[in-house]
Amino acid sequence: MATSSLRLLTVFGEKRYTPMFDKNTPDLADPALLVPGHLNLYSCPMESGTERTPLRDFSLEELVAYFTSLGEKPFRARQVFQWMWQKGATEFSQMTNISRSLIQRLETIATLDRTEVVFISQSPASETRKLLLRLQDGKTVETVLIPEESRVTVCLSSQVGCGLDCDFCATGKMGLLRNLTAGEITDQLRQVMAISSRPVTNIVFMGMGEPFHNYSAVLKAADMMHDELAYGTGARRITISTSGLVPQIKQFAEENRRYKLAVSLNATVDEQRNVLMPINKKWNISALMDACKYYTEKTHNMLTFEYVLMAGINDTLQDARRLIQIARPVFCKVNVIPYNDINGTYRRPADEKIEAFLQELSKGNFPLTVRWSRGGDIDAACGQLATQTKKMQPGFNPIET
Template sequence: MNKTNLKDLSLEGLQKLVIDYGQPSYRARQLAEWLFQKDAATFEDMLNLPATLREALEKKHTVDRLRQLKRLVSSEGTTRKYLFELSDGNTVESVLMQHDYGASVCVSTQVGCRMGCALCASTLGGWVRNLTPGEIYEQVLAIRRNQGRGVQRIVIMGTGEPLDNLNHTLVFVRNITADYGLGISTRRITLSTCGLVPKIKELAASGLGITLAVSLHAPDDDLRNRIVPVNRRYPLAELIPACAEYIKQTGRRVTFEYALIRGVNDAPEQAKALAALVRGLNCHVNLIPVNTVQERGAKPPGASTVRWFQELLETRGIPVTVRREMGADINAACGQLRAVDLRNTAATSSPSPGMSSNRVPSPKSSPPEPVRKEPVRKEPARKEPVRKEPVRKEPVRKKSSRKGPSRKGPS
C-alpha cells in the first residue's frame, strides 16, 4: 500500500484527515506544527497527539525526508549547493546563500523542466514530474537541519518553472508562511517565472502578494523567442501588461531578470530598448552575467560591458543592480549540479523524451566564439594642465667697467 506524505497537505487537508480519524479539528494544527515547524522525524515524536491517532497515522501515512546525496560548499563559504534524492529515486537540487541579512534558500519545484530556455541547465535532462508540496517544503527543512540555523528568505527559482506547478507551489507557500509553519513573511518570498501569463494572473488573484521575478533576457520578441521559447505563446505584448496588473493587484514591485550574454543581448541599443520596454512600471532590473553552461554555449560579457549596460539603464531612470556572483565554483546556478549528475550517468541511460537541445543564439559575428572587443566608453578628453616651471635665469655677472688703479712698476 502506498502511504501518503502528510507534508503534502494543507491545514484544511489535515483537518479533514483528523476528523476522518474521529479526532477534533484542533488536532490538525498540532499535527501541522510537528510537520512544518518542529520537523518531527516520526509519528512517535508527536507527543501531544493521542497514541491512537499516532498509530493510525503510522499505518497509512509518512513524514518523508529527503536523502542528501551531495553537498558542495563554495570557496568563499557563503553558498552551499545540495543534491537530494526523492523517495522515487529522482534527484533535485537546492541552494543555501548566506547574506548579511540572513540565510536564503533557493528551492526547486519540478524534476527537470519543459520550458526549454536556451541559457538554463534545468531543461537538459527533460521534464520528469512536478514536485509535491511536501517535497518543496522538505528542501527548506533539510537545509535548516544541515546548517543548524533558521532560514529568513525563500527564493522559488531552482529547477523547474514554479507556475507550471502552481497549485503545489501555492500549498507550499501557504504552509511555510503560516504560524504553524516557519512563519516566513510573504514579502520575503520571491517566485521566478519565464512568463506564463495566465498563471501570473492566477498568482496575483491568490492574494499571497509574494515578489514576482520575470526572466526577461531580451527586449524584443524576435530574440526572446529564441532564448525563452514560451515567448512564442505569450509574447511581450501580453507579458508586460500582465506584470503591470500584478503590480496593481499586489502593490509589489516586479523584478525583471536579464541574463547578459556576450554578443547576443548586451549591445547599447538593446539596453535602450529594455529601458523603453519597462519604463513606467514599478519594477527593478537585475542584470546577471550569464552562467557558463557546457551544453548551452553562452558566455558572459566583460565587466566593462556590464558596467555601461547598467549605466545606460540608470540614465533612463530604470532601477538596476548587477547580481553578485555566488557559488560559481560549485555549479550553483539552476540545474547545474543535477546536470553534472545526469552527464555522469548519460552513458548508461537513454535521453528523456522531453530533453531540450535548445542553445543560446549565436553571437552576431560568424565565428562560434568570436573575440569581441568590449566597447570603450568615451570619456571627455581630459588635458592634464601643463605645469610651467618658471625659467630661472642665472644672473649674468657683468664685468665691472671701473678701472682699478694701474700698478706701475718702478721706473
C-alpha cells in the same frame, strides 16, 4: 541538523552523506539499493492493500480535515503539522505530545514521506551550499542555500527538470520529468534549515522548473512555509519567479497573492527572446508586458524583471536602452545577473562591458540591482541548476565531517 551529524558513505567510489539520526534512510553502501526499481523497497508499506496517506502533502487546512475524518480534534492536526515542519520530525514516535494510541494508528495509515540527502556540495569561493535530494521515486532535485551578510536565501526547485527549454539553462536540457508535490517542495526547506547555522530569511522559487507550470503545488507550498506552525516566513520574503506564463501571471494578480513576483526577461526584442526562451513564441514580449502591467495595477505590488546578461547576446548599450523602454511603464525593479558559465555556448560579459551596460541602464527611472551569482562555481546560480546525480563535477567539494 548540524553538518557534523552527517555520516560519510562511500558508494562506487563516490562520497555521499546522509543524516545519522534518520533511521529510515536506506544504507547507500548496499549497491543493490542503487539498482533502479530497488529504491521502492523503502517506499511505504501497504496496510491491508491500501496505500498510506502522505501527510506532508497536506496544507494545515487539509490536515485538519483529515484528522476530523479520523474522529480526532483539529488541535491534533495542528500539533502534527508543527512537528512535521517546525520541529523537523521524521517519525511519528518523535511527536511526544501525541498519544501513544494515535501514534500507532498514524503509523498504520499515514506516512511522513520525505526527501533524502544524497550529497551536499560546498562552494570553495563562498558559503553557498547545494543539496542533492532524492525523492521517494528515486528522482533527484537540487536546492541551494545562499548565506550572505544580511540574509540567508534558499533557492527551491518546483519540478524535476523543466519543459521550457530555455537555451541558456542547464535544467531546460533535462526536459520535464514531473511536477513536485507541495510536500516535496516544502521539504527542501526543512532539509536546508537542518544544515544552516543561521535562520533562513528569504525563499526564492528560482531552482529547477517553471513554478507557474506547477502553480497549485507551488502556491500551496508557499502557504505552508508562510504558516506560523511551519516556518512563518513573511509573504514578502517569498519570491516566485516565472519565465513569463501570461495566464498564470494574471491568475496570480486576480488571486491577490502577497508573495513577490519576478519575471525572467533576458531579451528586449522577440527575435532574440524566441531563441533564448522559446516560451516567447507563445506569449511574446508585448503580451508579457501587458500581463505585468495588469499585475502591478491590480495588486499595487512592484515586480522584478530578471535579466541574465550574456556576452554578445543581450549586453549592448542598445539592449540597455530598449530594456529601459520596456521596463519604464511597469512598476518594477530590474535585477541584472551576469551569466554564470555552465557550458560552451554562452559566456559572462567582460567586467567593462557589464559596467557600461549598468551605467546605461541606470538612466531608467526604476531601482536597479546586480546579482553576482553566488555559487556559480558549483553550478548553483538560480535557473542554472543541472542534476549531478551520476557524477560530481569539478568545483564540487563534498563537505567533510
